[in-house]
Structure formats: structure tokens, C-alpha cells
Amino acid sequence: MCTECIKVRGNYFHMSIKCYILSPHGFCSGVKRAVSMAEQVCKLYGGFYIIEDVIHNRMFMNDLWKCGVIKVASIDEIPDGAVVMFSSHGVAPRVIAKAEEKGLTIIDGTCPVIKAVQCDAIKETSLGKTLIIIGDRAHAEVVALIGCADKSSNVFVVSNETEVELLPDFNGIAVTYFTQTTLDWAHVQTIIERLKEKIPHVKSLSPDNVCRATRERQDVVRKVAGTMDLVVVIGSAHSSNARRLHEIALSSGAGNAILVDSKNEFDSSVLDCVETMAITSSASTSEAVIQEFIEYLTATFGVVTEDFSLSNDDDG
Numbered sequence: 001m002c003t004e005c006i007k008v009r010g011n012y013f014h015m016s017i018k019c020y021i022l023s024p025h026g027f028c029s030g031v032k033r034a035v036s037m038a039e040q041v042c043k044l045y046g047g048f049y050i051i052e053d054v055i056h057n058r059m060f061m062n063d064l065w066k067c068g069v070i071k072v073a074s075i076d077e078i079p080d081g082a083v084v085m086f087s088s089h090g091v092a093p094r095v096i097a098k099a100e101e102k103g104l105t106i107i108d109g110t111c112p113v114i115k116a117v118q119c120d121a122i123k124e125t126s127l128g129k130t131l132i133i134i135g136d137r138a139h140a141e142v143v144a145l146i147g148c149a150d151k152s153s154n155v156f157v158v159s160n161e162t163e164v165e166l167l168p169d170f171n172g173i174a175v176t177y178f179t180q181t182t183l184d185w186a187h188v189q190t191i192i193e194r195l196k197e198k199i200p201h202v203k204s205l206s207p208d209n210v211c212r213a214t215r216e217r218q219d220v221v222r223k224v225a226g227t228m229d230l231v232v233v234i235g236s237a238h239s240s241n242a243r244r245l246h247e248i249a250l251s252s253g254a255g256n257a258i259l260v261d262s263k264n265e266f267d268s269s270v271l272d273c274v275e276t277m278a279i280t281s282s283a284s285t286s287e288a289v290i291q292e293f294i295e296y297l298t299a300t301f302g303v304v305t306e307d308f309s310l311s312n313d314d315d316g
């Protein structure tokens with residue numbers, strides 16, 4: 001506790017907490033598109049089937065359950081002729097083929113950025129190339145990308161430099177790498193460097209596939225975290241890009257960093273003696289949730305807010 005701290009509800013809060021609202025925030029374009037499709041389909045059909053959460057946002061998904069959306073483990077469980085929506089992370093081509101076979105009405109919420117990566121992967125595999133995917137093999141986006149390979153023996157997934165070491169040398173085999181769109185792009189660069197050292201003939205169709213919405217959020221957190229006592233990431237724990245922002249805040253020197261879904265999960269004791277804080281959010285967190293959180297901080301703790309983006313930062 002410092003001399004400027006006051007006691008409120010058993011905790012000590014700094015009298016004037018400065019809170020930077022980091023931009024960009026709110027839904028990215030891919031999430032916005034999937035959310036709007038899901039809402040329209042709910043109005044039209046009153047419910048539909050999914051095999052993966054439409055977006056990684058717990059509160060939005062709760063609204064969908066209320067609307068009658070049903071989640072199943074595989075496309076085989078969906079009754080013939082029903083409506084299915086694919087998530088923003090996409091699905092493998094064989095899942096789409098199966099849905100067509102069953103006569104399902106398909107609502108494809110796949111983000112166009114991810115669709116473009118999938119198209120490239122399909123093109124490369126059709127040319128007989130082996131795919132290396134840098135990403136989390138359990139993540140829906142990566143599962144779908146693995147499914148773009150013509151056969152499972154032609155695709156390898158790595159998530160770090162150690163796993164790169166374990167790859168074969170691919171002598172005489174053409175190899176193309178792809179990356180998940182929501183990784184920490186700085187870490188991705190080190191994995192790619194190691195990959196190129198190990199397999200000098202590895203090719204790519206773009207330097208990496210980390211999308212702009214992800215990269216911009218990470219860049220601003222990396223820039224300011226070291227000067228913050230606290231960074232709050234608003235997002236769901238199962239959102240890959242929310243978890244990356246949390247990790248980046250901590251590794252970039254924030255005094256503390258927390259990941260919360262909304263103001264309802266916020267434990268205000270983390271504000272103890274905080275003078276400067278920043279709020280960022282995942283690409284699947286709605287603007288309404290962010291604004292509600294900011295209003296709560298302002299009204300309850302007298303937090304003084306200021307918008308911050310790299311474009312209004314003099315140091316660039």
C-alpha cells in the first residue's frame with residue numbers, strides 16, 4: 001500500500017488509476033461475420049446444429065444455446081436435411097462433403113482469412129507437396145487445416161522449436177509451411193527461422209499466416225505492457241488469441257496480467273495499489289462487453305481512461 005492508496009471494501013486502491021484502452025478492440029472482421037450469420041440463422045430457423053463453437057466466446061455461445069442451437073460431436077450425428085453452421089475456424093473439406101451428402105443446409109461461417117489459407121493448403125497438397133503446420137494441433141483451425149492435406153502422412157504439425165527438431169529432413173520432398181492465424185507472431189518467427197535452418201528447401205506462400213487483427217492486438221500489448229502495473233485481457237480462456245495476449249502481457253513485463261470473460265468474473269483485489277493499467281481484448285470479445293467493463297471500472301473505482309493505439313503513439 002502506498003500513501004496515495006485508499007481503502008474500499010477491504011482492498012487498497014490507488015486514488016487515481018490511469019487506464020489505457022488499447023486499440024484495436026471489439027470483434028475482428030471474421031468474428032463479426034460469423035456472429036451476424038449465426039444471429040440471422042437463429043432468426044430464420046430458430047436454431048441449428050454446430051460441431052464447434054461458432055466463435056470462442058462463452059457469452060455469445062450462451063445466447064446461441066438459448067436460441068436452440070445444438071452442438072454435436074460429429075457431422076454424422078446431425079439429422080439428414082437439418083441446418084448446420086461451421087465455425088469461424090473452418091472445417092476440413094471432408095466435413096463439407098459429408099454435410100452435402102446428408103443434404104444439410106450449410107451455413108459456412110469460416111473466416112475468409114482462414115478460408116484463403118485452406119485454399120492454399122489444398123493447392124499445395126494437390127501439387128504433391130507435404131504440409132508443415134505451425135500451430136496447436138488440438139485447435140479447430142489447425143484440425144481443419146490438417147484435413148486439407150490429401151492424406152494424413154503428408155502433414156506435420158509443430159508448435160515449438162523442439163518439435164521442429166523432431167521433423168524428418170524431407171530430402172527430395174517438396175514441403176510448404178503454414179501457420180495458425182492466432183499465434184504469437186513474434187514466436188512464430190523464431191519457429192520459422194528454426195524450420196528454415198533444419199529444412200532449407202521449405203517454402204511458404206506468405207511469410208506467415210498470423211492475421212492482421214491478431215498481430216495488431218499483440219503489437220500494442222507488447223509496446224505498453226512493460227509500463228503497466230496491470231493488463232486486463234477481456235476474452236474467454238479457450239480463445240487462442242486471448243491466451244496469446246495474456247502471455248505476451250506477462251512476457252513483456254506487465255506487473256500483473258489477468259484474463260477475464262467480463263466484468264462479472266473480475267476480482268477487484270488485483271487493483272490493489274495499481275497506478276497504471278491497460279485493457280485489451282480478444283478478437284472474439286464484443287464491444288458491448290468491453291464498454292460494460294470500462295463503465296464498471298470508471299463508476300466503481302474512479303478509473304480515468306484514455307484510448308491508446310500504435311497509430312497515436314509518437315514513438316510508433
Ligand code: SF4
Pocket residue numbers: 028029030031088111112113114181182211212213214241283
Ligand atoms: S482473428 Fe483473424 S483469422 Fe481469426 S477470425 Fe478474426 S480475422 Fe479471421
